[in-house]
Amino acid sequence: MTAIKIVTDSTVDLTDAELKKLDLTIVPLNINFEHENFIDGVTITKEEFIKKMSESQTLPKTSQPSIGEFVEVYNDLTSDGSTVISIHLTDVISGTINAAQQAAQLADGDVRVINSKMTSRGLARQVLRACELSQTDASVSEILTEIQKVHDKTFLYLDVIHLDNLVKGGRISKAAGLISNLLNIKVFMQLTDTTLVTIGKGRGMKVVQKHFDLLRKDYLSSGKAIKAIDFAHAGLSQFNQAIIDSYKKSFPNIPITVTFTSPVITTHTGADAMAIIIEEL
Missing domain, CATH: 3.30.1180.10 (Hypothetical Protein Tm841; Chain: A;domain 3)
Incomplete structure (x- = not known):
């Protein structure tokens, strides 16, 4: 049976305890403070961001991962024949979903990109369910159906x-x-x-x-x-x-x-x- 791997982005707001339990790949967004660039959750923490934002005279800018970054992640995860389900924050807030969709078309393997139409813990709810089902014998279509059910509720x-x-x-x-x-x-x-x-x-x-x-x-x-x-x-x-x-x-x-x-x-x-x-x- 084909393995199913779950990908999301750094707006998912999972707890440390949840992250330790999940087999999950997170693609981080980027943050720019004037001339300083940070990788969300990698080179700057959420607490550090709040402090830095309060001290800044200008609004920090955020940007989605590049198409190339997504392609690299997708190719790596599907190189063994696995299917990727990539769940991302709403396009109301960010263009991340668009970059992921374009990358999926360029990737070598089977990648399904899902617009959660949520963010933060709303996104986390869908990711948690997908990760749970990916460890069972559930099919890709069954997992996608369950993700939609979580969204609807x-x-x-x-x-x-x-x-x-x-x-x-x-x-x-x-x-x-x-x-x-x-x-x-x-x-x-x-x-x-x-x-x-x-x-x-x-x-x-x-x-x-x-x-x-x-x-x-x-x-x-x-x-x-x-x-x-x-x-x-x-x-x-x-x-x-x-x-x-x-x-x-x-x-x-x-x-x-x-x-x-x-x-x-x-x-x-x-x-x-x-x-x-x-x-x-």
């Missing part, structure tokens, strides 16, 4: 506490950013397959608290079955810890994982942002 919400990175990145104007900062505007959003949707925004942390609480109460009242809850943060502030604690109290029997999010996500959201990722049964 996973929901990612996040807040943006500081809008400075949105201004630096040109996503909102300097004038709008100045007004928003003066008014202490915070934003709560959901990542969909095609875009980031603003669910709520307002002055102060109350608007963020409100939407985290509404989400928690909705699951408590609806009776929807939850498989796992994940939090990925860009700094574990007292507010973020309080939100996490409220979910742990409300869902004592649900596994909850807390991780530091990737520099790619932090570049967009800024410090102290936090995402909640819920996978339903």
Whole structure:
């Protein structure tokens, strides 16, 4: 039977414990601070990135792995006849999926590229399931079907506490950013397959608290079955810890994982942002 190998990228936000258990290849993205270049997770840690970003006057830039890097990885992994399933972050955030798709066409072996339409722990949920099944007698088509099922049952919400990175990145104007900062505007959003949707925004942390609480109460009242809850943060502030604690109290029997999010996500959201990722049964 043909072996199946799993590839992903460095936005996957797996824990150290998970990484030790998985037979997985991670292709890192790149980070540039003016004249300094770093390889995500290799030459700079998530914690180091936060510190460096706070000290920088300009927004750090991130870039996807090159097509050549992907081709090299794919050829190496398929040289023994294995099939590769390569699962990557949403194209809403990065062009990584496009580079992977082009590389798959150039690679010598059988490579299937999947747009997770997620990132962070949303991507991790799909990768974890794929890795689990790759160690069984599941076929490629069966694994791809299961990845889609995980996608369909996973929901990612996040807040943006500081809008400075949105201004630096040109996503909102300097004038709008100045007004928003003066008014202490915070934003709560959901990542969909095609875009980031603003669910709520307002002055102060109350608007963020409100939407985290509404989400928690909705699951408590609806009776929807939850498989796992994940939090990925860009700094574990007292507010973020309080939100996490409220979910742990409300869902004592649900596994909850807390991780530091990737520099790619932090570049967009800024410090102290936090995402909640819920996978339903």
